[in-house]
Each structure stands twice: as C-alpha cells, then as structure tokens.
Amino acid sequence: MPLQPDPSYVGRFAPSPTGPLHFGSFVAAIASWLDARAAGGRWLLRMEDLDRPRVKSEAADRILAQFDAAGLHWDGEVSWQSRRLDLYREALERLASMEATYWCACTRKEIADSAITPDGAGVYAGTCRGGFARGKSPRAIRVRTKAEAIAFVDRLQGPVEQSVEREVGDFVVFRADNTFAYQLAVVVDDAEQGITDVVRGADLIDSTPRQIHLQRLLGLPAPRYLHVPVAVTAAGEKLSKQKDAAEGSSRDLRAALAFLGHAAPADVADGDLLLWARGAWDPSAIPRRRTISVNAAARSP
C-alpha cells in the first residue's frame, strides 16, 4: 500500500560518527528519507556521538558529504547527542525518583558468563536488584524490567514480542564509563524531537522493546517502527565502515533502491532517482527480511 500523505510525520536518521556510512547504513538512510518525504513529512538528522572514545572528528563531515552527494537533504539543524546531556540526566533522575533504576556492581566478565541476549551480550540475572555485595563498588545504572512481554507491530516485519526481563534482563541506562546508554538517549531524543516514525536497520529491532519499556516508564509516546533488512556479506557478517563505505553516488543510490525492492527503470536519469523513488515509494515492496547478503564489490543484492 502506498503511503497516505501525512504532514504531521517527523522522521529521522541517527548515524554514529565513528566512520563513514557503509552501504547498509546508506540503505537505511535512503529508506528513512523516502518514507518521510513520500508522506510529505519532515526528516531530521541526529549525530549519535555519545560514545566518545569511538567518535572520530572527521566522520560526521564525511557522512554529511555522503548525504550531499546523494541529494538527501535534512530539515533544520543537525542535532548532536553530546550537546543534549542535560535532557538525558533529567530522564535518568526521573527514573531514579520512581525507583525504576539501581546501581550495579557487576563486571563485564561476571555478566558474560550468563546466557546470551539477542544482540550477543549476556542476559543480566538481576544480581544487584536488591543491592550489591559489600566490598564491591557501583559501576553502572540499570533499569528494572518486567517478565510480561512487550509487543509492537513493525510496519514491515510484523508483530514482534519480547520479554525484556527474560531475554535481556535489567539493562544499562548509564554506563560504567560515565556515558548515558544508547537506549536511554534514543528514547529521550525521539520524544523531545517529536519523532513519529523510526525507519532503521533490522539490527536494532531486538532493542526496540527496551526502548518501549523506557517510553512507558517515562510516559513518552511510542513512534511507529519500520525495520528494513540489513546488508551483510555473503558470509553473513556485518559490512565494514571503511571497506564498504558508500559514496552516495548514483550507482550507490540505484543499488540501495534495488536492495529496498524499488529498482529504478533504466530510463530514469541519475539526477531524477530520488524524485522517482519518492513517487514510487511503497514500504510493502521492501523484502520482509532482517538481513540480505550483498556482493560487496557490486553492492547489489
């Protein structure tokens, strides 16, 4: 079903400036932009630069250059998570005031010995829920989770359900390295920026129930979600930001559109690709998969 125009739509793309966008992130950016523009909505750009040791100063410029090359324009100023720390601190204080959080003294190694979560970390068993053992020191702040499943309907992938307590455990909202966790920052930002629709790679679908849990605790609205397939190598591995960097060229654009089930006819001129895709955009045409392997050299499915 093609989208109905929705001028209240606010979308966003939120890259981490730790390197240039690889082809998979470029695909997610194109999908997010097209979904917003096809609805007649706004599209914001947010740099997720909280992870200071991994952020590279030139990477954000490189990403903006990739967008310029592709003709992807965003609305308003680029926002930077590193300049929004007061908002995250306020949310963390609210969670603490309702006793939804607690300090955890467990080391990474202690947690790694437990079962594995959908994104490869250890399931946290709730060891410090009732306080930590004498002699240990607090490291990170975790939010309490519940056994009951959190469910949502993804616009592409369909119904998703997860018991966050069983499958992930109480998760970190403030890290041992004094950094606000991604899960907290993304929820605060999406609400504060009035985001109605999140379109991103399916590698983040398993973290969505955690975000919904935080939205509910903080009394924030939940956006709609659309998780597009993630490009992986033939061996099923993640693409590399350096080796598989997209240029934003019309060749990348054609490959990204084909990946999203919107292959442009050959007679569409390079300069008209986005305009064509905006008119043709139909999320139900995107392959309903979480990953698709691509030929890295040709960057096509």
Ligand SMILES: [Zn+2]
């Ligand atoms: Zn602990």
